[in-house]
Amino acid sequence: MSSGCCDKNSKKQKLNHHYQESLDVNGGSGSASTAPIGNSLIKITSPEMGFFCFDTLYSYLNSLAPPKNPNFTNEPFPLFVTWEIGKDKKLRGCIGTFNSISLHSGLREYAITSAIKDSRFRPISNDELNKLHVTVSILVHFEDGKDYCDWEIGIHGIRIEFYNERGMRRSATYLPKVPEEQGWDKIQTIDSLLRKGGFRGPVTAEIRRSLKLTRYQSETVSVSYQDYMNYLQTVQC
Template sequence: MQKSLKRLKKQSSNMDNYKRTKLLTLAREAIALAFENKKPDLEFYKDVDESKGCFVTLHRKKQLRGCIGYIQAEPLYELVPRAAVAAALYDDRFKPVTKDELELITIEISLLTEPKQITGDSEDFPKNIIIGEDGLIIQSREGSGLLLPQVAAENFWDAHQFLNALCQKAGVSFQAWKEKHTKIFKFQTEIFRE
């Protein structure tokens, strides 16, 4: 089933439509082959060798069906299939996607910029966050977590709510982002989907 490419948000990017389409094709192929315990032949995809972190999000009828990704930058032709299979089969919030269900799934890929630590007084952190553009990462003694930029926009959160939700995702107290030992990073994404 061929799906058309849709680009979300106009954002600056070095990735052309050809490479975006190729990554979406690779993600779908990787999931389909995983049902047969096979992997795609990556030779065809090696021209998409940019190293970035990425997340693959799966939707069925606009409902989240799985989302897994990796912050650490690696060649996308290696990272995208790994994230796609993990989102389809190993996101423990959902039952695994089935072979018959795959044609009903829409694939979305988020490519991450390198995270930058937000520094200064934690009370000023919300002023440094642009809702819908910045994703967040928290690292504390008690846990860590990540939320993509679109999560805050889809939930109509302000920056304080976004930071509190990030803490919840990490399994730490809602105000942990204000603690001295806690580090908050922000990043941007290039998002595209079928």
């Protein structure tokens, strides 16, 4: 991997030091969305979180020292890291946690875990880096649903808990953007989640009524590899 005046040695030094620089997150690269919480808005994410994920993955793939702690908040939140590839942003890995975890260690962990341990995909390789996009999702505003339909497409992510046909307790989740992107209605989303969670029997109305649903909202920030390169050039200058 190279970028302009950045060779491997200078990149290693930058990995260890550039997060000590101040960053104007309001004017940074990438795109962010803010989750509505009640009648107000919160703002947790920043493009720097995506840059940190790229730095962390690059360091891991090249056996370099991990980047130092960044400047953004280290408050604990549930989070997911999603890697996509190419112009069509094909999913390449997505793993996270519903447990609240400090953002510095959480993003450091899940930037790598989602890239190399998502069992649906082969591990991301170094030669794919320049085609990647990363999205950090901070999960907020968790509420128990009254039933499997008590959520809104495009607003809520959902997590379901259920017993499969063997009586084993299972769970599965979709982030808020998934049903809308797939063009699913609520029934299609629930049925897909049951399959994702390993339910192999017939999906009936009774099965849907028996599951437990938790809805939540998500604040996200997405950055591309090019955003990351532009940021590194800015820091170097």
